[in-house]
Each structure stands twice: as C-alpha cells, then as structure tokens.
Amino acid sequence: MTPEDQEETQPLLRPPGGSAPRSRRVFLAAFAAALGPLSFGFALGYSSPAIPSLRRAAPPAPRLDAAAASWFGAIVTLGAAAGGVLGGWLVDLAGRKLSLLLCTVPFVTGFAVITAAQNVWMLLGGRLLTGLACGIASLVAPVYISEIAYPEVRGLLGSCVQLMVVIGILLAYLAGWVLEWRWLAVLGCVPPSFMLLLMCCMPETPRFLLTKHKHQEAMAAMQFLWGSEQGWEEPPVRAEHQGFRLVQLQRPGIYKPFIIGISLMAFQQLSGINAVMFYAESIFQEAKFKDSSLASVVVGVIQVLFTAIAALVMDRAGRRLLLALSGVVMVFSTSAFGAYFKLTQDGPSNSSHVELWTPVSMEPTNASMGLAWLAVGSMCLFIAGGAQALRCLLAGLCLLHLQCPFHIGLCP
Structure with a gap:
C-alpha cells in the first residue's frame, strides 16, 4: 500500500498526542x-x-x-x-x-x-x-x-452492532x-x-x-x-479519493479485498443462516419438538451468547481460525439435523410426510425424546457457528476495507 493510500485510511480526526477528556x-x-x-x-x-x-x-x-x-x-x-x-x-x-x-x-x-x-x-x-x-x-x-x-x-462500540441484531x-x-x-x-x-x-x-x-x-x-x-474539540487536528483530504471508481478495481490492493469480501459474504448467506432465523419455530414444529416456541428462544439465546463470545476471543484467536472452526461446526450440525429427519421420517409419530404447516402435537414419544433434543442441539450448534462466523466476517471485512483507498467509513 502506497503512503498516499495509508494517509487516506486514517481518520479525518485524530489526536496528535496525549489524551483529551472524554x-x-x-x-x-x-x-x-x-x-x-x-x-x-x-x-x-x-x-x-x-x-x-x-x-x-x-x-x-x-x-x-x-x-x-x-x-x-x-x-x-x-x-x-x-x-x-x-x-x-x-x-x-x-x-x-x-x-x-x-x-x-x-x-x-x-x-x-x-x-x-x-x-x-x-x-x-x-x-x-x-x-x-x-x-x-x-x-x-x-x-x-x-x-x-x-x-x-471504537472496537467496543462497533462490536455492539451485531450484538444488537441478535438481541x-x-x-x-x-x-x-x-x-x-x-x-x-x-x-x-x-x-x-x-x-x-x-x-x-x-x-x-x-x-x-x-x-x-x-x-x-x-x-x-x-x-x-x-x-x-481541542487537541484534534484535521489532516488534508483529497476530494478525488472520496468516491469509488471502477477503474480502481485494476489495483491489487482494491480488487483482492473486494473479491474476498464479496465471496465471504456470499458463502455466509448461502449457508442458510437467514432461513433458520426466519422459520425457526416452524422448523421445530416439523421436528416434532414439544414446545417449538421454547426451542426457538433457546436458539436465540445461544446466538446472543456466542456472538458476545466471538467478540471477546476474536482478537486473540484470529479471524481465520474462528472462521474455519465455525465452518466445521456448521457442517457437522446441519449434517446431524438432516440425520434427525432421516431417522424419524419413517416413524408413525414422526412422519416427515406431514405438511410443514399442519398443527401437530409437540409432545414427542419416549422413544423419540432423545432424537427431538438432537434436533435442538444440532440447530444450536449451527447457530453458534454462524454467530461466530458472522462476527469474525464483519470484523475481517472492516480490516479489508481499511486497506482500500476508496473506503470512507471507519470500521471497528
């Protein structure tokens, strides 16, 4: 990154030294x-x-x-x-x-x-x-x-954004x-x-x-x-770099973070995390869990908890390691959830041929009680992995953005 690019990634307002009252x-x-x-x-x-x-x-x-x-x-x-x-x-x-x-x-x-x-x-x-x-x-x-x-x-307040979403x-x-x-x-x-x-x-x-x-x-x-407002200085800002132009994508310092960021966000969306959020209670109804509302609340609590944990350990463990670990957890959990439906689809009281939205009794039989909790447990693991992945992804994208001369906002 050139010295000019480094200058542009600095905040418009910065303390030249010391610490002003906050x-x-x-x-x-x-x-x-x-x-x-x-x-x-x-x-x-x-x-x-x-x-x-x-x-x-x-x-x-x-x-x-x-x-x-x-x-x-x-x-x-x-x-x-x-x-x-x-x-x-x-x-x-x-x-x-x-x-x-x-x-x-x-x-x-x-x-x-x-x-x-x-x-x-x-x-x-x-x-x-x-x-x-x-x-x-x-x-x-x-x-x-x-x-x-x-x-x-800035890091603390920036971490609150994703935490407020899951709350x-x-x-x-x-x-x-x-x-x-x-x-x-x-x-x-x-x-x-x-x-x-x-x-x-x-x-x-x-x-x-x-x-x-x-x-x-x-x-x-x-x-x-x-x-x-005392003790702060305003560095010069060149107007020609305040916007993004397509010609800038020819520069490796721009197109590499751009491709990485877009790819990570695309794969995160294709993981199905939003579908789980939108239809959590209906999914648990189809899984024949006793109380689908309670199960969805448990999933929400897990998401908040692991989003907070990811924010705390991210700087120590590193974004790459946590993203890889989250991917493994999500693959394992979705496989277990799919296995649950496969194991219960032929049971008389757990038929997967029942229409998804048909009201059903949420009381699982004794034989399928453990399998019902397998559904909840695997979904909680999926949400935990997704929460860590999203938090690390957002922080990683901020770091990538700070490498880009056309980035205007300040990331945490």
Whole structure:
C-alpha cells in the first residue's frame, strides 16, 4: 500500500498526542444508532413466531397458506436488498444522522401495515417495507457509530452492532412466545420510534460534516460527543479519493479485498443462516419438538451468547481460525439435523410426510425424546457457528476495507 493510500485510511480526526477528556455522551449516541440494528434483528426474527400464529388465525384475520408463509418470511430480503442500495446513496447525500432518521419511517410504517392487515398482500407489503428499513439501517448504523467513536472505544462500540441484531432476534422470539402476530407487530414499532426520538437529539458525525466543509458544525459535534474539540487536528483530504471508481478495481490492493469480501459474504448467506432465523419455530414444529416456541428462544439465546463470545476471543484467536472452526461446526450440525429427519421420517409419530404447516402435537414419544433434543442441539450448534462466523466476517471485512483507498467509513 502506497503512503498516499495509508494517509487516506486514517481518520479525518485524530489526536496528535496525549489524551483529551472524554464525554460519555458518545455512548448515548451509539446506543441511539444501535436501536437501528435492534429493529433490524426484530424484523428478521418476527416471521419465526408470526408464521405459526398466522397459520392458526381465524377469519376475518388473514391466514397464510404454505406458499404465502414462505413469501412472508423471505420477502424481507428483497426489501433489504433495495434498502442497501438506497442506504448507500442516502448515507453520502443526506448524511448519517438523517439516513438513520429516515429509516425509522419504513420500519414503523411496515409494522403498522402488518398490524392493520386485512389480507395477505398487506402482510407482504408490510414485510417488504420493514426489509427496506433493514437494508438502510444495516448499512448506515455501523458507519455512524464508527465515525462518532474515538479510538479507545471504537472496537467496543462497533462490536455492539451485531450484538444488537441478535438481541433483536431474541426479543422477537421471546415476545412471540406470549404475543400473537398483531401485538408482536405493535411491539416492533417501539425500537424504531425510540430511535427516532433519541437521534433527533444527537449530532451528525464530525467526519461527514468535515467532508461537507462544515468546520464549525464539526467542532460543535466533537464538543458534544467527546467533551472537547481541542487537541484534534484535521489532516488534508483529497476530494478525488472520496468516491469509488471502477477503474480502481485494476489495483491489487482494491480488487483482492473486494473479491474476498464479496465471496465471504456470499458463502455466509448461502449457508442458510437467514432461513433458520426466519422459520425457526416452524422448523421445530416439523421436528416434532414439544414446545417449538421454547426451542426457538433457546436458539436465540445461544446466538446472543456466542456472538458476545466471538467478540471477546476474536482478537486473540484470529479471524481465520474462528472462521474455519465455525465452518466445521456448521457442517457437522446441519449434517446431524438432516440425520434427525432421516431417522424419524419413517416413524408413525414422526412422519416427515406431514405438511410443514399442519398443527401437530409437540409432545414427542419416549422413544423419540432423545432424537427431538438432537434436533435442538444440532440447530444450536449451527447457530453458534454462524454467530461466530458472522462476527469474525464483519470484523475481517472492516480490516479489508481499511486497506482500500476508496473506503470512507471507519470500521471497528
């Protein structure tokens, strides 16, 4: 990497020496932004308890058949894909703060549409809107948090993003244990509404303000977030390197991290981790577990636990080792889960020919009790491996991004 490239990867704001007094308001601002990933996780996990509830719904409430239930879980990813593109455009045009404020609109609107749904199309439309918000929040929130954090806490606050996502998923599973789909959608409006109120009181990131040549506003933001604007200097930023151009892909320092990052993200998605999150409770129903809601909550707890563990041991064990170990665990666990269905498909009380969404007794026979727990155990291992893989993947991508001259945001 050339000296010019090294200069561009440095923060726009850096202390020349010593340590300035720190304000704790940066943690409040980071929490406000992290409510976006929390809302994102809740929207991802919402379909798991909502689908069985919608399958049992009595007229005049909308009721999902097998095909509609599949779309209800998956359509959120289409919205997220569009939201990622929209978020990438908004984050530089409107700014980090305004982008986070705007993403609360499709979050609240989407859950409100689901709450008032009178037919399947309203349910799908609401999920599409929440997916759009998920795409924006998943892109903008990490950028905002990394740019407001000073170096001593940047890694800590950056780790909170993925942790808040899995906490949001767990919250959806826990609430779905006691709430039916309408009230669960009402609860989904709470985190983004709270984020809207808090973010209105938070400043724009100093980095974004400086790129827009708003020096006084940037100093005010630093004073609010860090407690002082003194002792900080602004290195020169060349305008021609603030954006990405396709011609830059000819450089090995750019196309190698780009290919590695895209490949890792593609394989992570193809592992099926999102499908498990979307349909966890339905999967356990098909596995004939006694209490599918409880099983999905256990999976959510495991995901939160191992995401936190991955954040703690990642710097010591290394990203590559943990990614390889996670892959082995996920292969083993999915093989065990497939073996469970193979072993039980011919049993009289565990027939796999029963339609996936047909209400069944969750009380396994004594002979299949151990096999039922095999299903839960293997799924927990899969989630544990996936949680570690995703955390290491995000951190690894940040390191790759820091090698790229066109990278603008600050990664943890």
